[in-house]
Amino acid sequence: MASTAFERGRRRSPAATIAIYLGVLVFAVWILLPVWYLVVSSLITPSQLGIKPFPLVPASVTLDNYIAVLFGNTGGKGIGSTDMGTRLVPAIGQSLLVSSILVVLNLFIAGAAAYGLSRYPFRGARAFELSVIATRIVPAIAIIGPFFVAFRVIGVLNTPWALVISYNVFTLPLAIMILKNYFDQLPREIEEAAKIDGATRLQTLWIIIVPIARPGLVAAGVLIFLEAWSEFFYALVLTNQLTVPPLLAGFQSVQQFNWNALAAATVMSMLPPTVLVLIFQRHVVGALTAGVGK
Amino acid sequence: MAGAADLLGPKADRAFGLKLVAPAMIILIVLLALPTLLTLVYSLHDVPASGSSFGPFVGLENFTIIFSSPVFWRSAQVTLTFAVGFVILSTVIGLAMAMLLNQRFIGRGLARALLIIPWATPWLVIGILWKWFADGSVGGLNAVLMMLGLSSDYHPFLSDPNTALPITVIAAVWRQASFAGILLLAGLQTLPEELNEAAQLDGANWWQRFTNITLPWLRPVLITVTVFNVIYAFLQFDVVFAMTQGGPGDTTQVLSVLIYRQLFINTNIGLGSALAVILGVVALIGGLTIVRLFYRRELH
Numbered sequence: 001m002a003s004t005a006f007e008r009g010r011r012r013s014p015a016a017t018i019a020i021y022l023g024v025l026v027f028a029v030w031i032l033l034p035v036w037y038l039v040v041s042s043l044i045t046p047s048q049l050g051i052k053p054f055p056l057v058p059a060s061v062t063l064d065n066y067i068a069v070l071f072g073n074t075g076g077k078g079i080g081s082t083d084m085g086t087r088l089v090p091a092i093g094q095s096l097l098v099s100s101i102l103v104v105l106n107l108f109i110a111g112a113a114a115y116g117l118s119r120y121p122f123r124g125a126r127a128f129e130l131s132v133i134a135t136r137i138v139p140a141i142a143i144i145g146p147f148f149v150a151f152r153v154i155g156v157l158n159t160p161w162a163l164v165i166s167y168n169v170f171t172l173p174l175a176i177m178i179l180k181n182y183f184d185q186l187p188r189e190i191e192e193a194a195k196i197d198g199a200t201r202l203q204t205l206w207i208i209i210v211p212i213a214r215p216g217l218v219a220a221g222v223l224i225f226l227e228a229w230s231e232f233f234y235a236l237v238l239t240n241q242l243t244v245p246p247l248l249a250g251f252q253s254v255q256q257f258n259w260n261a262l263a264a265a266t267v268m269s270m271l272p273p274t275v276l277v278l279i280f281q282r283h284v285v286g287a288l289t290a291g292v293g294k
Numbered sequence: 295m296a297g298a299a300d301l302l303g304p305k306a307d308r309a310f311g312l313k314l315v316a317p318a319m320i321i322l323i324v325l326l327a328l329p330t331l332l333t334l335v336y337s338l339h340d341v342p343a344s345g346s347s348f349g350p351f352v353g354l355e356n357f358t359i360i361f362s363s364p365v366f367w368r369s370a371q372v373t374l375t376f377a378v379g380f381v382i383l384s385t386v387i388g389l390a391m392a393m394l395l396n397q398r399f400i401g402r403g404l405a406r407a408l409l410i411i412p413w414a415t416p417w418l419v420i421g422i423l424w425k426w427f428a429d430g431s432v433g434g435l436n437a438v439l440m441m442l443g444l445s446s447d448y449h450p451f452l453s454d455p456n457t458a459l460p461i462t463v464i465a466a467v468w469r470q471a472s473f474a475g476i477l478l479l480a481g482l483q484t485l486p487e488e489l490n491e492a493a494q495l496d497g498a499n500w501w502q503r504f505t506n507i508t509l510p511w512l513r514p515v516l517i518t519v520t521v522f523n524v525i526y527a528f529l530q531f532d533v534v535f536a537m538t539q540g541g542p543g544d545t546t547q548v549l550s551v552l553i554y555r556q557l558f559i560n561t562n563i564g565l566g567s568a569l570a571v572i573l574g575v576v577a578l579i580g581g582l583t584i585v586r587l588f589y590r591r592e593l594h
Contacts, residue, residue: 120311230416
């Protein structure tokens with residue numbers, strides 16, 4: 001144990017303690033104020049919204065806005081005078097579909113590639129790895145033109161497939177980078193032991209490595225999901241408000257659609273990624289920071 | 295698939311590695327290399343609005359048109375202003391948050407969970423959230439300013455040409471500072487406590503420890519974070535699109551929004567692609583400059 005003198009040396013002055021708690025207060029306000037504003041907006045009526053100043057602590061709350069966007073009773077009419085609210089639940093479904101397909105697909109493809117790069121480097125492997133990293137700089141916006149043209153020709157515009165295909169542009173490099181870092185950290189002795197026991201390379205990968213690498217695969221999966229769930233630009237251009245982000249943007253441009261209902265829809269769009277990240281917080285932060293500073 | 299060949303030496307190992315990487319490689323060539331190449335080709339043609347053919351080859355004419363257009367230069371200026379504010383604020387606020395959350399205090403675990411929320415929030419949602427938060431009639435920001443006695447009435451921040459760009463920067467920083475904070479906090483957690491304790495015993499004050507121990511220790515993470523911030527700064531679309539769509543006037547029309555307008559509203563694929571090429575090159579140069587800048591300072 002540390003000596004008392006040592007402990008005293010580590011103790012903070014009262015001034016430092018006050019400064020830290022003031023800092024924490026500022027930090028909490030910076031993060032929470034916009035979120036609090038959003039949540040309150042989603043729980044009050046349009047007439048409460050009109051009060052100046054905005055009621056940060058509302059006198060009463062209601063779930064009407066959530067009911068309106070979930071069951072299509074927002075009063076905001078879209079094309080063909082269907083209620084805009086009827087489109088949120090299907091969009092959440094499409095977002096989940098696209099994100100889930102990408103997670104599964106990318107874990108297989110990126111997992112195999114990352115493992116190959118980590119354990120069985122071939123001529124050009126390093127160059128490939130560097131170009132994968134470099135793709136993070138290629139602006140997705142810059143290459144949307146060819147996608148739009150090609151997808152119109154093969155007729156997948158406005159289908160989930162347009163997004164499942166194009167999102168690989170950012171999810172696949174991300175997954176390869178994260179999993180490569182992860183495999184690099186795994187000890188090689190296990191594979192050598194398996195090899196001595198007569199296992200083939202493929203058996204080793206599938207039966208031994210995949211179960212051990214589960215934390216890394218989970219982290220990569222969460223990050224792929226996050227990117228796919230959040231993506232807006234491709235979904236805006238390649239589909240007609242198929243997934244949640246372009247639909248939310250569409251809500252904004254409908255005149256009768258009020259902020260209360262939009263706030264409720266926005267809260268629901270934030271829930272899946274936030275809950276997922278908070279559950280897997282340690283995995284995700286670990287994976288995110290593993291390759292930093294190399 | 296597997297068999298006797300699997301027991302062979304490095305040559306078989308290399309072949310196996312290539313087999314594992316091949317699917318990803320093919321997908322990235324088809325989905326990334328090919329469209330990048332096509333965008334370059336488009337940028338040299340007068341592509342018809344239908345996009346069904348390349349149209350006539352025009353050489354560098356698209357670029358000449360862009361570089362002689364005041365709309366482009368105005369947009370470049372807006373992009374640069376946005377980028378400088380975004381990079382500096384995201385990095386500095388991220389560093390401040392990381393250093394704060396590295397201290398011992400009650401509720402630290404909860405505070406670290408809070409740090410993740412803005413990062414987990416989709417860019418577009420951040421744009422929508424801040425658009426309304428800064429709204430001139432129902433906004434929360436105005437309410438707070440009024441309650442604190444800092445303003446007497448609601449101010450329409452996003453329709454005021456003087457405040458629209460700063461507010462979009464702050465909205466984007468709200469997310470990116472959290473990302474920077476997460477990475478920098480992880481970097482700080484690996485800093486051996488003995489270093490600071492020894493310096494403290496030698497009588498180094500807080501500022502001296504910050505500049506002589508913390509900053510040098512964080513240098514590699516700071517480089518990564520800053521490069522990410524630069525790239526996100528130049529490629530930002532969602533936040534600006536959700537908040538202002540480039541307005542009022544052209545005060546927030548960053549290059550990505552201009553590209554969107556050229557490609558999909560004016561359906562000018564050739565010009566839009568040329569703009570995209572310019573933006574890509576600028577983002578690349580920006581990122582590389584940061585790396586060079588940091589490493590050069592390290593040499594001195």
